[in-house]
Amino acid sequence: MTSATLSAAERPSLQKRWSLTTLKEQCIRLVLFCCALLSVATTAGIILVLFSETVLFFSQVSVFSFFGDTVWQPQSQDNPRFGIWPLACGTFLVAGIAGLIGMPLGLLSALYLSEYASERSRSYLKPTLEVLAGIPSIVYGYFALVFLTPYVLQPIFENVFGIEVGGFNVLSAGIVVGIMIVPTISSLSEDVLRSVPRGLREAGLALGSTKFDVSVRIVLPAALSGIMAAFLLALSRAVGETMAVTIAAGSQPDLSLNVFRSIETMTAYIVMVSLGEASVGSIEYRSLYVVAMSLFLITLAMNIVARFILRRYRNVYQ
Amino acid sequence: MNETAFSTDSQLAARHRWGRMFEWACAIATWMCLVILAIMLIGVVIKGWPHLNFAFLTHFDSQIEPETAGIKAGLWGSFWLIALTALFSIPVGIGAAVYLEEYAKPNWLTRLIQLNILNLAGVPSVVYGILGVTVFGHMFGLFGDWPREPVWHLPFGDKVLTGALTLSLLILPVVIISTQEALRSIPASLRHSSLALGATQWQTIRYQVLPASLPGILTGIILALSRAVGESAPLIMIGALTYVSSTPGNIGSVSDFFTKPHGIVEAPFDRFTAMPLVIYNWASQPDDIYQSLSAAGIVVLLLVLLLMNTTAVVVRQRFQNWIRW
Amino acid sequence: MLPSLSQVIAEKKAGQPPTHSQGSTAHGTPMGMPKIETRNLNFFYGERQALFDISIQVPQRNVTALIGPSGCGKSTFLRTLNRMNDIVDGARIEGSVQLDGTDIYRPNIDVVSLRKRVGMVFQKSNPFPKSVFDNVAFGPRIAGLTDRKKLGEIVESCLKRAALWEEVSHRLKDSALALSGGQQQRLCIARALATDPEVLLMDEPASALDPASTARVEDLIFELRRNYTIVIVTHNMQQAARVSEYTAFFFQGKLIEMDRTDQLFTKPKQKETEDYITGRFG
Numbered sequence: 001m002t003s004a005t006l007s008a009a010e011r012p013s014l015q016k017r018w019s020l021t022t023l024k025e026q027c028i029r030l031v032l033f034c035c036a037l038l039s040v041a042t043t044a045g046i047i048l049v050l051f052s053e054t055v056l057f058f059s060q061v062s063v064f065s066f067f068g069d070t071v072w073q074p075q076s077q078d079n080p081r082f083g084i085w086p087l088a089c090g091t092f093l094v095a096g097i098a099g100l101i102g103m104p105l106g107l108l109s110a111l112y113l114s115e116y117a118s119e120r121s122r123s124y125l126k127p128t129l130e131v132l133a134g135i136p137s138i139v140y141g142y143f144a145l146v147f148l149t150p151y152v153l154q155p156i157f158e159n160v161f162g163i164e165v166g167g168f169n170v171l172s173a174g175i176v177v178g179i180m181i182v183p184t185i186s187s188l189s190e191d192v193l194r195s196v197p198r199g200l201r202e203a204g205l206a207l208g209s210t211k212f213d214v215s216v217r218i219v220l221p222a223a224l225s226g227i228m229a230a231f232l233l234a235l236s237r238a239v240g241e242t243m244a245v246t247i248a249a250g251s252q253p254d255l256s257l258n259v260f261r262s263i264e265t266m267t268a269y270i271v272m273v274s275l276g277e278a279s280v281g282s283i284e285y286r287s288l289y290v291v292a293m294s295l296f297l298i299t300l301a302m303n304i305v306a307r308f309i310l311r312r313y314r315n316v317y318q
Numbered sequence: 319m320n321e322t323a324f325s326t327d328s329q330l331a332a333r334h335r336w337g338r339m340f341e342w343a344c345a346i347a348t349w350m351c352l353v354i355l356a357i358m359l360i361g362v363v364i365k366g367w368p369h370l371n372f373a374f375l376t377h378f379d380s381q382i383e384p385e386t387a388g389i390k391a392g393l394w395g396s397f398w399l400i401a402l403t404a405l406f407s408i409p410v411g412i413g414a415a416v417y418l419e420e421y422a423k424p425n426w427l428t429r430l431i432q433l434n435i436l437n438l439a440g441v442p443s444v445v446y447g448i449l450g451v452t453v454f455g456h457m458f459g460l461f462g463d464w465p466r467e468p469v470w471h472l473p474f475g476d477k478v479l480t481g482a483l484t485l486s487l488l489i490l491p492v493v494i495i496s497t498q499e500a501l502r503s504i505p506a507s508l509r510h511s512s513l514a515l516g517a518t519q520w521q522t523i524r525y526q527v528l529p530a531s532l533p534g535i536l537t538g539i540i541l542a543l544s545r546a547v548g549e550s551a552p553l554i555m556i557g558a559l560t561y562v563s564s565t566p567g568n569i570g571s572v573s574d575f576f577t578k579p580h581g582i583v584e585a586p587f588d589r590f591t592a593m594p595l596v597i598y599n600w601a602s603q604p605d606d607i608y609q610s611l612s613a614a615g616i617v618v619l620l621l622v623l624l625l626m627n628t629t630a631v632v633v634r635q636r637f638q639n640w641i642r643w
Numbered sequence: 644m645l646p647s648l649s650q651v652i653a654e655k656k657a658g659q660p661p662t663h664s665q666g667s668t669a670h671g672t673p674m675g676m677p678k679i680e681t682r683n684l685n686f687f688y689g690e691r692q693a694l695f696d697i698s699i700q701v702p703q704r705n706v707t708a709l710i711g712p713s714g715c716g717k718s719t720f721l722r723t724l725n726r727m728n729d730i731v732d733g734a735r736i737e738g739s740v741q742l743d744g745t746d747i748y749r750p751n752i753d754v755v756s757l758r759k760r761v762g763m764v765f766q767k768s769n770p771f772p773k774s775v776f777d778n779v780a781f782g783p784r785i786a787g788l789t790d791r792k793k794l795g796e797i798v799e800s801c802l803k804r805a806a807l808w809e810e811v812s813h814r815l816k817d818s819a820l821a822l823s824g825g826q827q828q829r830l831c832i833a834r835a836l837a838t839d840p841e842v843l844l845m846d847e848p849a850s851a852l853d854p855a856s857t858a859r860v861e862d863l864i865f866e867l868r869r870n871y872t873i874v875i876v877t878h879n880m881q882q883a884a885r886v887s888e889y890t891a892f893f894f895q896g897k898l899i900e901m902d903r904t905d906q907l908f909t910k911p912k913q914k915e916t917e918d919y920i921t922g923r924f925g
Contacts, residue, residue, distance in 0.1 A: 035413030108347035136548025208759030212337030240442025
């Protein structure tokens with residue numbers, strides 16, 4: 001008997017009702033929702049953990065000395081001092097050098113990939129560039145320490161300019177971090193450049209522009225905000241970069257702009273304390289959380305601003 | 319008519335010259351990155367060459383006789399770490415992505431979760447390390463001050479499980495984002511046709527959407543896991559060892575899985591090291607022999623990554639031949 | 644009710660007597676030195692041939708319309724005239740295209756100076772995301788003109804010729820994207836005029852505009868014909884009849900017929916042309 005021949009009473013009702021199937025559907029939905037909620041819990045966990053220890057830290061060390069003091073010597077027995085500036089200086093120095101290296105390289109290669117390279121060469125250049133992003137940061141650190149400093153930086157600066165270059169130095173760390181962020185910049189910027197409508201390029205060419213005019217005077221300005229966002233995201237990666245910097249730049253907190261000496265970044269400090277013997281609950285151990293909190297806030301701010309810019313950019317050319 | 323005097327032939331030639339120089343600059347920038355990559359890889363291989371043999375994989379680290387040191391402990395540590403990380407992050411990551419793509423309504427909560435995931439992807443790994451050591455390592459000190467004698471295995475302390483949970487949180491955003499992209503590439507018509515046949519939403523997802531997006535999801539997961547393989551900072555922070563002469567669960571070869579099955583249960587609660595940590599330890603020793611051990615370790619690490627990435631590419635192409643839109 | 648094509652042509656003849664008095668050859672192609680001439684032009688996208696053996700003469704200081712059903716190759720043909728097809732991967736050309744007797748596909752031709760002489764206006768208006776002033780000044784600037792006063796004069800005269808000056812003179816610094824669709828398209832025409840071209844190629848310039856804006860753009864084209872050689876692609880036969888002196892009919896990548904517009908629309912020589920203009924297909 002087919003359903004068409006059933007009487008009205010025998011036909012399955014269309015009314016919603018509880019059955020094992022709908023119950024199962026609801027359960028699955030709930031489980032999946034919890035999975036998604038875990039990410040929010042992670043953020044909440046990060047903030048809770050960092051915040052509670054930060055509060056305890058500031059009950060022992062005043063906020064003014066944290067932001068006012070220029071010396072960072074938490075291990076000192078008789079006179080521990082907690083001025084964040086030496087660590088902040090190290091972090092920004094490395095990020096600054098990385099930006100000086102990574103931004104031009106990344107932007108130029110993005111322009112090359114989007115405006116000049118043929119479809120064929122792009123198809124192998126782009127994945128090869130991404131390999132740079134897949135190499136663990138410890139490898140970059142090793143490269144800086146074992147190859148870059150002794151075979152490139154020391155010969156050049158000591159023999160040619162007569163500047164002494166330490167075995168640990170900010171410059172080598174900045175350079176490798178700069179190379180590390182190239183793929184971030186180039187692939188994000190390339191997406192942004194490619195989303196500039198083809199019509200604008202054609203209009204430029206039809207007005208007698210060379211490819212250079214089109215790239216630099218039309219495409220680049222049109223994509224500028226998106227590229228800024230790419231720079232910000234890459235710089236926030238440089239700020240959070242840990243192992244390469246720890247290995248290559250050492251752990252000597254120092255408020256100076258000398259790039260040939262050892263320095264300590266916020267991330268490197270966190271690693272060094274973890275490797276040491278600081279006991280849970282001590283002021284030195286709590287300083288870990290404060291530094292991590294600063295790092296978290298800095299990178300979060302950079303990320304949020306970058307995402308905001310990117311979203312506004314996408315609304316212009318969707 | 320306006321004057322055309324503003325463009326002479328010599329000016330045009332100069333513009334073309336500029337254009338060519340700029341194109342060269344762009345090309346050089348691109349190739350320079352690749353050349354540096356090549357130098358880095360070749361340099362590491364040359365430096366590590368003396369130690370690159372099979373014994374390097376089967377020997378433990380040694381401070382007395384560095385000539386015979388190997389990366390066995392790191393290799394097995396990384397194996398357990400990644401296996402457990404995969405176990406935790408894959409179901410949760412796919413679940414979250416499926417919820418966001420298939421179930422979630424576009425309301426403020428969904429937007430919050432989405433924005434939150436994007437931002438988590440940008441959080442430095444040391445911050446995850448701090449989270450890991452506090453939450454999984456000593457569990458907020460709820461069970462007393464670690465490292466006092468724990469209740470059963472709680473808190474997890476500096477064990478494999480802590481590392482794996484920490485790394486899972488670290489790669490979760492990456493897994494979610496890539497899975498979402500894979501799900502988004504599935505045409506809506508597939509979902510509609512399944513729903514029109516009377517399938518429930520979960521049946522549609524389970525039997526149509528997930529199988530169809532599997533290659534994309536797998537590729538994303540493998541890439542995320544390979545990030546976890548190379549991560550070292552969070553592991554240092556949870557207190558993982560850098561020098562150890564045992565493997566988790568005392569499983570040091572494939573046959574041990576069968577001869578010592580209890581080791582499989584013990585491994586997650588064992589102390590451990592991982593390849594990047596061994597490499598870091600060697601790299602921070604002053605002797606040249608350690609530098610070259612470090613290079614050999616890097617080569618092994620990169621080979622593992624290469625293996626994983628090749629798998630990703632093969633998986634992708636295999637499946638793509640089956641499914642075409 | 645739309646006026647019939649012959650009505651349109653009759654009105655145009657009465658209102659605006661043709662300014663030239665050249666006769667026609669037996670093939671309907673104009674006498675005298677053509678501005679653009681193609682000979683046996685074949686065009687390929689990779690393996691696919693898009694244009695077949697096109698030989699055409701475009702007369703100087705006239706409006707020539709290219710009509711035909713969509714996909715017939717009229718836009719492709721237009722883009723061969725300033726080598727805009729060069730940027731398409733796999734594009735290949737056979738035969739010759741001559742501008743004032745010079746083959747523009749010769750290897751030593753500089754496409755940049757070619758495109759300065761042969762300007763183009765696109766179907767979809769595509770102003771740069773810059774100010775109105777910067778849009779019009781773009782061409783002269785990249786060509787090396789920096790004198791602010793001279794730029795201002797060029798911008799003003801081009802905007803006036805594009806019949807846009809009245810509407811935008813007080814907001815030259817505003818973003819071009821804030822203009823209406825019709826204004827944007829006239830801005831694109833003004834921008835093309837600023838490089839002082841001899842030929843203007845227009846690829847369905849009014850297809851995205853409302854009727855009022857279309858009328859203004861058509862008036863403008865009719866005005867510009869005094870100083871420029873204009874080739875316009877349109878799928879709108881009424882428009883071709885209104886603005887052009889000569890019309891070429893393309894079908895399936897081939898040039899079927901070219902003649903004076905009034906001739907072509909009233910006494911087509913080819914069967915396909917007649918079928919098309921009487922609306923039997925297309």
